Every structure is written in C-alpha cells, then in structure tokens.
Amino acid sequence: MVVDQMILDKVATKKTSYETDRASEKPLRSVAKAISWRIVGTLDTLIVSYVLTGEIALATSIASIDFVTKMILYFFHERIWNRIKWGK
Numbered sequence: 190m191v192v193d194q195m196i197l198d199k200v201a202t203k204k205t206s207y208e209t210d211r212a213s214e215k216p217l218r219s220v221a222k223a224i225s226w227r228i229v230g231t232l233d234t235l236i237v238s239y240v241l242t243g244e245i246a247l248a249t250s251i252a253s254i255d256f257v258t259k260m261i262l263y264f265f266h267e268r269i270w271n272r273i274k275w276g277k
Contacts, residue, residue: 219267227260 234255238248 214267214271216268219264219271222267223260223263226263227256230259231256 231252235248235252238251239245242248
C-alpha cells in the first residue's frame with residue numbers, strides 16, 4: 190500500500206519541460222497516428238456513404254477522398270498542437 194502511494198506520488202509530481210514534451214512526439218509518430226485513425230474513420234465514412242447512397246462505387250470514391258484530405262489535416266493539426274504549451 191505504501192509502495193503504491195509512493196508510485197502515485199512520483200507519477201503525479203513528475204514535471205517535464207516544454208522542450209522535453211515537444212521532442213517526445215516526432216513527426217513520424219504523427220504520421221502513424223494519422224494513418225491508423227484515418228483507416229478507422231474511412232471505414233466509417235465508407236459504411237455511412239454506402240448506407241446513404243446504396244452504391245459501393247460512390248461510397249468508395251467518397252471514402253477515398255475523405256481518407257487523403259483528413260489524413261493531411263490531422264497531421265498538421267497534431268503538429269500545431271504539439272507546439273502549444275498550454276496543458277503540458
């Protein structure tokens with residue numbers, strides 16, 4: 190019990206600098222996160238588009254465009270937030 194409290198105290202009081210936090214998220218990690226999230230999001234878009242249109246070709250077209258544009262937007266969104274000091 191005492192050990193658990195010591196570990197929790199250590200985690201709760203751990204302070205990092207802005208430079209350490211900023212360096213912890215590399216651009217390649219942002220790319221990997223963007224791709225994995227877009228796969229999930231694109232499957233959602235594909236299913237919703239198919240349900241609404243009833244046409245797999247149209248749904249695939251919509252999902253493909255959605256995949257590319259939102260992955261690019263997500264990457265830049267992540268990089269901008271990585272530079273913001275607030276909340277770190």
